[in-house]
Amino acid sequence: MRNILLFVLAALLLASCKPAPRDAASPGFLKTEGRHIVNGQGEFVLLRGIGLGGWMLQEPYMLKLSGVAPAQYDIRNRITALTGEERCEAFYDAWLANMVTRRDIDSLKAWGFNSVRLAMHYNLFTPPVQEEPVAGEFTWLERGFVMTDSLLSWCAANEIYLILDLHAAPGGQGNDIPIADVDITKPKLWESELNRKKTVELWRRLALRYRDEPWVGGYDLINETNYPLAGNKALYDLFIEITRVIREVDANHIIFIEGNHFATDFEGLTPPWDENMVYSFHKYWNPTTVETIQKYLNIRHAHNVPLWMGESGENNNEWYRSAVALFEADSIGWAWWTLKKLDSESGIMSVSVPAGYQEIIDYWKGTGPAPSPDAAHEALMELAENVRIENCRVNYGVLEALLGR
Numbered sequence: 001m002r003n004i005l006l007f008v009l010a011a012l013l014l015a016s017c018k019p020a021p022r023d024a025a026s027p028g029f030l031k032t033e034g035r036h037i038v039n040g041q042g043e044f045v046l047l048r049g050i051g052l053g054g055w056m057l058q059e060p061y062m063l064k065l066s067g068v069a070p071a072q073y074d075i076r077n078r079i080t081a082l083t084g085e086e087r088c089e090a091f092y093d094a095w096l097a098n099m100v101t102r103r104d105i106d107s108l109k110a111w112g113f114n115s116v117r118l119a120m121h122y123n124l125f126t127p128p129v130q131e132e133p134v135a136g137e138f139t140w141l142e143r144g145f146v147m148t149d150s151l152l153s154w155c156a157a158n159e160i161y162l163i164l165d166l167h168a169a170p171g172g173q174g175n176d177i178p179i180a181d182v183d184i185t186k187p188k189l190w191e192s193e194l195n196r197k198k199t200v201e202l203w204r205r206l207a208l209r210y211r212d213e214p215w216v217g218g219y220d221l222i223n224e225t226n227y228p229l230a231g232n233k234a235l236y237d238l239f240i241e242i243t244r245v246i247r248e249v250d251a252n253h254i255i256f257i258e259g260n261h262f263a264t265d266f267e268g269l270t271p272p273w274d275e276n277m278v279y280s281f282h283k284y285w286n287p288t289t290v291e292t293i294q295k296y297l298n299i300r301h302a303h304n305v306p307l308w309m310g311e312s313g314e315n316n317n318e319w320y321r322s323a324v325a326l327f328e329a330d331s332i333g334w335a336w337w338t339l340k341k342l343d344s345e346s347g348i349m350s351v352s353v354p355a356g357y358q359e360i361i362d363y364w365k366g367t368g369p370a371p372s373p374d375a376a377h378e379a380l381m382e383l384a385e386n387v388r389i390e391n392c393r394v395n396y397g398v399l400e401a402l403l404g405r
Contacts, residue, residue: 220280353386
């Protein structure tokens with residue numbers, strides 16, 4: 001009870017503060033210094049963060065749709081078939097407006113986090129190559145950039161670092177369908193030169209826009225590639241090309257590199273090719289012992305480069321507590337997955353499930369009748385309202401396990 005009261009008091013105190021402008025004085029850009037990440041004043045920074053999964057990119061399991069819809073594109077198709085295209089767009093407008101707000105970032109600061117990892121879906125920044133008005137040319141959508149601008153302003157006001165993570169690259173970066181919204185009827189990232197070129201150009205655009213922003217903590221180039229790439233040569237080549245175009249316009253920001261096989265396989269991705277680079281590994285569902293991260297520690301020791309544990313979670317509080325202790329004992333920062341899920345005990349916040357939404361799930365599973373378009377729309381809009389932080393249940397046990405307070 002005492003911990004809960006402290007969290008609430010801290011959140012109320014922060015909410016009473018005036019927001020700082022985005023260009024407020026900062027300790028400077030994060031950068032690498034040997035095996036550590038430091039700020040512009042040379043002070044060691046231990047990143048303690050949260051991944052914003054489910055906002056720009058919905059993974060079906062977060063919506064209780066495992067085994068129902070393979071990926072977000074199919075969820076959208078199902079909603080359109082049930083309610084109509086206009087109502088589907090209204091649901092996604094509300095979802096994107098409500099899932100992450102200034103109040104979420106204020107709360108993360110109050111609880112003790114100093115960073116967030118934004119899981120970006122490329123299709124909020126640029127359309128699929130198949131939908132370009134002129135084949136082979138690239139057009140750009142302001143929506144994703146504007147959403148990122150808003151998030152960055154909230155982060156800067158709270159002195160929280162924002163790490164940009166391309167969670168779904170054009171075409172999808174692997175065979176795990178949900179995490180990159182992969183449509184298997186279309187060429188994947190590794191099967192399409194146009195998709196790779198668009199990925200490179202998207203990073204150029206992002207670097208141009210955010211190159212002077214010190215509260216951008218860095219660029220996480222591609223999330224969890226999971227594709228058979230001999231020696232990871234194709235992944236290496238793409239990373240080199242993305243790094244090149246970023247450095248043409250932005251010499252300030254850290255570049256985070258994830259390995260293949262869900263950020264665990266760094267074959268062919270060493271030695272570092274940039275002076276401001278961090279290797280990012282992910283850790284799920286294995287023991288919290290030094291032996292399980294030794295291969296990453298070996299990279300750090302061999303190349304005098306920092307590590308970042310960019311994603312973990314989906315476990316219990318005892319495992320969380322032990323994992324964080326493991327990382328921090330070796331001065332490794334971390335980002336947990338994820339901020340919000342439906343009816344969840346393992347995430348930071350739990351979203352309640354409207355009764356009408358469960359009827360939609362039952363219908364899609366084939367275990368219930370089809371709801372009317374009006375009833376389905378009402379349930380989906382209620383769900384989009386439930387994801388607002390004021391309507392969520394905070395899992396304080398998770399916060400205590402991660403932050404020890």
